[in-house]
Amino acid sequence: MPSSIHAILMLICCLVPLTGQAQDLLSPVPDRPRASDFALADIDGQVHRLSDYHGRPLLLNFWATWCPPCRAEMPSLQRAHEQLEPEGxxxxxxxxxxxxxxxxAFLEFSRISLPLPMDRDTRVAQRYPVVGLPTTFVIGPNGRIQLSAxxxxxxxxxxxxxQIRALKAR
Structure with missing residues (x-):
């Protein structure tokens, strides 16, 4: 990652406040913009595309191993994956x-099996309204960004x- 982008994301990662109330955590996204499609490989070479999820909701998280809040929330993302994936x-x-x-190295010490594609040049993150790391979007079945955190x-x-399941019913 270019050093200036890396420095900015690291600073923002450390400044993003933690919120304690679940009902306040997922905010509706104004105008519900269309999510930008992508094709990114994971460390095993498997390619993951946004378009693979057309017609069903997707919780899309942006993270990095150097970001302490990103690492801290990863186990709960895995548990969410285990609960939501069987529901489509x-x-x-x-x-x-x-x-x-x-x-x-991160995966060596964790039990994470959810898809972890790599945006090595940050081009995908730049097409989304990522405000720091971690930033997460919930994309509805219609391919539009519905919620964010x-x-x-x-x-x-x-x-x-x-809140995420409710998007499936729409």
Whole structure:
């Protein structure tokens, strides 16, 4: 990642406040813009595309291994993935600006199996309104960004999961 972008994201990562109330965590996105499609490979070479989720909701997280709140929320993202995937709702965490070695080292000490595609040149993150890391968007079945959150969350919180599930019914 270019050093200036890396420095800005690191600063914002550390400044994003944590919120304690689940009902305040996922904010509606004004105008519900269309989510930008992408094709990104994970460390095993498997390509993940936004278009693979057309017709179903997707929780799309942007993260990095150097970001403490990103690492802290990853287990709850995994638990959300385990609950939502059987219901037809996707969960994906795009790593921003790192090489496969950093992700492999992170995975060596974690039990994460949700899709972790790599945005090594940050082009995908730049097409989304990412305000720091972690930033997460919930994309509806229609391919539009419906909800967003900045900062660390407990993604398996029942109130958050219900808010995401509600998009499936629309």
């Amino acid at each position: 709702i996707g969960v994906m965490a795009i790593n921003v600006g790192e090489d496969p070695g950093a992700i492999a 900045a900062g660390e969350l407990q993604w398996d919180d029942p109130a958050i999961l219900d």
